[in-house]
Amino acid sequence: MIKVLLIEDNPGDARLIREVLSDTDNQNIALKWVDQLETGIELINKDAFDVVLLDLSLPDSHGMETIISFREQAPAIPIVVLTGLDDEKVAINAVQHGAQDYLIKGQVNSSVIMRSMRYAIERHRLQDELYNLSIIDELTSLYNRRGFFNQAQQFMHVNGQEGNGFYLIVADLDGMKQINDSHGHHMGDLALMDTANILKEVFFDSDIIARMGGDEFTVILPDTHGFSPSLDTFEQEIILKIQQRLHSFNLSAGRIYQLSISLGLFHYNPAMPVTLGELIIQADHRMYTHKKGKVKVL
Structure with missing residues (x-):
């Protein structure tokens, strides 16, 4: 099962994402939806999630600061940005700040969003492995x-x-x-x-x-x-x-x-x-x- 946290303040967009995910061939998805960043951060401290779908324009956070704030609180959870803004510079900036992918809300279907989430989870896992290899002494398993x-x-x-x-x-x-x-x-x-x-x-x-x-x-x-x-x-x-x-x-x-x-x-x-x-x-x-x-x- 893939546990997904959707942080999205627009109920209509949230409903569409839920419908898109319910359309997937693999129904083994558990989705939770919150409409504010603070509420999402509170939730990740109580429950475990595999990936977050994150809107960049929220009532309590906006733009790249949304990604930065989430990563500070939950560095182990991969981020897929979901936004209505089709801007390549913003997309690149989002990835540079720690997002694994950047999806345009009106351009996603079930296969696109599932592939993005699965790739995000795997890339994040590999990044963690590489990071751990870079800070751990191979002989003693202590920090280097x-x-x-x-x-x-x-x-x-x-x-x-x-x-x-x-x-x-x-x-x-x-x-x-x-x-x-x-x-x-x-x-x-x-x-x-x-x-x-x-x-x-x-x-x-x-x-x-x-x-x-x-x-x-x-x-x-x-x-x-x-x-x-x-x-x-x-x-x-x-x-x-x-x-x-x-x-x-x-x-x-x-x-x-x-x-x-x-x-x-x-x-x-x-x-x-x-x-x-x-x-x-x-x-x-x-x-x-x-x-x-x-x-x-x-």
């Missing part, structure tokens, strides 16, 4: 560097608006070169995957965990404390959690290497904002302090 900066910038923006702080952690797999030199790069890859799994077990799914490249990882986690512990205190709490998990792993995993992780942590205070790059540098300095104070593990 690009994915990290993408997610982290959004996280900083939202938390900054809400006045919430957060922590950024830089973590290194210790002895990566020695593992590669002594046991081969396939073992180095395995150690990286083991490190990624340790981080996933210690932190939450809602935290941003990434492999930045080589043996370096980053984590962003919200500041959920009702008070402000010192950086040293909270850093030691995180180090202890990871060391406990590493100890269990090294005893039971049967690897020919001992897994060891060094980390540093820094706090972002929205009252004294700094850039993401500056946060990484500060956490990196603390990570190297931790690394230098450890016995080297091969």
Whole structure:
């Protein structure tokens, strides 16, 4: 079944679209109709839809802003624009702003609209797959560097608006070169995957965990404390959690290497904002302090 949301303020046009869709050979279509953008956005937060048929001239939104507003609220739903305006420049502009197709109301029939919706759903799925490939590290399935900066910038923006702080952690797999030199790069890859799994077990799914490249990882986690512990205190709490998990792993995993992780942590205070790059540098300095104070593990 294809679940379709029609956002159209003209009852006559809405009735025609319903009739066109009822004319299709495949009757497996569920259509819901609303006459305002705000109502449509409220509906997508309560129900799941496969595609939206979106008029650009609504009582509460007009033109490209309609597409932009809908995409901000529902980026996972493909958009097919339905409009009475036959203008190629507007059509191209609509696609550039995120619509998958642009149909003229008076020129659609059942086969045209069904083909457009099916193509829109498939193109959107392929775009999502390509986007995910571009932001995910293939070896560890964590975010890669690009994915990290993408997610982290959004996280900083939202938390900054809400006045919430957060922590950024830089973590290194210790002895990566020695593992590669002594046991081969396939073992180095395995150690990286083991490190990624340790981080996933210690932190939450809602935290941003990434492999930045080589043996370096980053984590962003919200500041959920009702008070402000010192950086040293909270850093030691995180180090202890990871060391406990590493100890269990090294005893039971049967690897020919001992897994060891060094980390540093820094706090972002929205009252004294700094850039993401500056946060990484500060956490990196603390990570190297931790690394230098450890016995080297091969």
